[in-house]
Amino acid sequence: MDYLLLFVIFIVVIVLAAKAAKILRPYEKGVVERLGKYQRTVESGLVIIVPFIETIRKVDLREQVVDVPPQEVITKDNTVVIVDCVIFYEVVDPFNAVYNVVNFYQAITKLAQTNLRNIVGDLELDQTLTSREMINTHLREVLDGATDKWGTRVVRVEIQRIEPPKDIVDAMSKQMKAERMKRASILEAEGYKQSEIKRAEGDKQAAILESEGQAEAIKKVADANKYQEIAIAEGEATANVSVYQSIHEGNPTNDLIAIKYLEALEKIADGNSTKIFLPAEVSGILGSIGGISELFGEDNLNKKVIPKEVKKERIITPPTAE
Structure with a gap:
């Protein structure tokens, strides 16, 4: 009987110890409630609570992802496009994350869909297709401001797909080909x-x-x-x-000049022409001949002045003195 009681007490102690000792991982924090009322926020590690009186709710502080389902959105130029996105968030305040929102996943999904329709609805189709970065930034700012009271911070938002209708896609393809x-x-x-x-x-x-x-x-x-x-x-x-x-x-003397002059006349006459024009004055020629005749005699002069060939065929015609 005593052994049975000791065994029961041992079991009760083990259960109470298991209920009192809680271990939180490095990426977790805990919200402790005592009889349904907030008591304190505990850090990671070994946490001791009062069994059956205090309870602890663990909050994951790691970055998490919410996949927003695809939805149809009407652009400013009345074109229906299918848009979906993903949201990356992290918990920064465990108290607000536990007590200020019932279902955080559903709340942020609906909030993202609503604001995505508003942002895309203010853009035309071409702007929607080329302004993904602007849409991501604007949507992140809106979601981050709205989720502050939920104790979370929206890290970034990424548009996964913007899909126009098939006929619009075909028209865009033809336009791109033509361009x-x-x-x-x-x-x-x-x-x-x-x-x-x-x-x-x-x-x-x-x-x-x-x-x-x-x-x-x-x-x-x-x-x-x-x-x-x-x-x-x-x-x-x-x-x-x-x-x-x-x-x-x-x-030189006049005699030598006269002889040279006569030799020049002989060379001039020794040609193929029938008429010869002498570029000399008649008075000068006669004076020279007169001087020569005094030196050599008139017979020798006739032999020098008129060669045999000239007597036969050629006529020497001196030009008239001006």
Whole structure:
């Protein structure tokens, strides 16, 4: 009988100890109630409560996800789109999270759906499809402000899907295809235009370079001819100066000049022409012949002045003195 009583007492102690000792994980906090009234908030670790008098409600502080079901939303331009999103939240105040909302999951889901309809309803279809970041930010701000009294903080909101009707999708696909074809045509025309401009600029540059090359070549040839003529003129001038200096230094007499003159006439007459014009005055020629005749005699003069070939065929006609 005594052993049975001891066994019962042992069992009761074990049950009371199990009821009194509670363990909270590092990501949990506890709200302790005594006889249905809030008593205190306890941290993680070993917590001792009074069995059957105090109760503890555990609150998870980790970030959690709420999947908002898809819903149909009418945009500003009267287009029906299907939108759904996910909400990431975390509990920051266990007391408010326990006592200020009955079903947090249902409450935040309905709140997200309502505000999502309001935000998307103020946008046109094109804005809705291209403004996901704006929708996410706006919806997060609204939800975060509304859930402050629930002891939670909305970390972020992500739009999962914005699905327009099938006919709108087909029209958008055709529009995008037409836009891409338009861009391709514009790019092709622009490329052709640029190629023609480049080709014209190349031809222009080639023509300019060719003209410059020809001008430079003509200039070089002209410079060479100029240098050649200058060199020839300088050579002839030097030769004439040398001849004149030699003549003056030799102090030639009239006799020598007359002989040279007659030799020159013989060379002039020794040609194929039937008429010869002598660029000399008649009076000068007669004076020279007169001087020569005094030196050599008239017979020798006739032999020198009129060669045999000239007597036969050629006539010497001196020009009339002015």
